[in-house]
Amino acid sequence: MKLFTYWRSSASWRVRIALELKGLEYEYIPVHLVNNGGEQKGIEHMAKNPMAQIPVLEVGDVYISQSVAIFEYLEEMFPETPLLPEDPVLRAYTRQLGEIVNSGIQPLQNLAVIQRLKGMDIDPKPWCQHFIRDGLLAFQKISEACGGTFSCGDEPTWADACLIPQLYNARRFELDFSELGYLAEIEKRCSELQPFINAHASRQPDAVQ
Numbered sequence: 305m306k307l308f309t310y311w312r313s314s315a316s317w318r319v320r321i322a323l324e325l326k327g328l329e330y331e332y333i334p335v336h337l338v339n340n341g342g343e344q345k346g347i348e349h350m351a352k353n354p355m356a357q358i359p360v361l362e363v364g365d366v367y368i369s370q371s372v373a374i375f376e377y378l379e380e381m382f383p384e385t386p387l388l389p390e391d392p393v394l395r396a397y398t399r400q401l402g403e404i405v406n407s408g409i410q411p412l413q414n415l416a417v418i419q420r421l422k423g424m425d426i427d428p429k430p431w432c433q434h435f436i437r438d439g440l441l442a443f444q445k446i447s448e449a450c451g452g453t454f455s456c457g458d459e460p461t462w463a464d465a466c467l468i469p470q471l472y473n474a475r476r477f478e479l480d481f482s483e484l485g486y487l488a489e490i491e492k493r494c495s496e497l498q499p500f501i502n503a504h505a506s507r508q509p510d511a512v513q
């Protein structure tokens with residue numbers, strides 16, 4: 305498998321965590337989101353993903369984009385190390401938490417949105433802080449109700465795969481973490497696990513320190 309990715313692309317980072325949690329090897333193909341006007345917008349990349357985004361997972365002659373679709377694919381192909389809890393209710397909550405990040409936070413602070421805001425002379429920072437804070441507070445409330453040492457239960461799931469890169473983005477936008485103590489604890493526990501260490505932005509070959 306090949307993963308088209310960028311070191312601090314949060315959606316790509318989610319997939320890196322999922323691949324690592326499942327113990328799957330993959331080839332890392334960097335796609336620079338800024339250089340040359342954004343390599344994701346090039347003809348070659350858009351043939352793989354017409355949304356002009358990463359991640360894209362190449363499997364044989366197939367290209368799968370959208371991180372959650374990739375989670376589902378990996379879960380179906382490699383069920384031995386699951387990314388979802390066994391209990392159907394916890395599975396639903398895990399998906400719910402994932403969607404809070406995937407559709408409720410990240411799209412509102414994505415690069416294309418930031419570029420558009422700047423183009424309209426709007427400071428993107430308070431905008432991003434607003435949506436990240438609201439989403440993470442909701443995530444935290446649901447996660448607390450789920451119970452357990454990770455986002456939903458006592459094993460890392462795809463909710464954690466979504467949470468960890470989003471917390472990194474929250475710090476980039478200098479969000480006040482004083483209200484997010486519960487999530488910071490989950491983050492700390494994840495940061496001690498090898499799959500999360502391996503998938504971290506700073507550990508990727510294209511990372512800029």
Ligand SMILES: N[C@@H](CCC(=O)N[C@@H](CS)C(=O)NCC(=O)O)C(=O)O
Pocket residue numbers: 312313314315316337342344356357358359369370371372406411414415416417
């Ligand atoms: N829902 C998509 C989001 C993908 C996405 O927004 N990717 C960002 C990087 S995290 C991207 O490629 N942005 C490029 C751009 O905004 O031009 C997923 O989960 O894969």
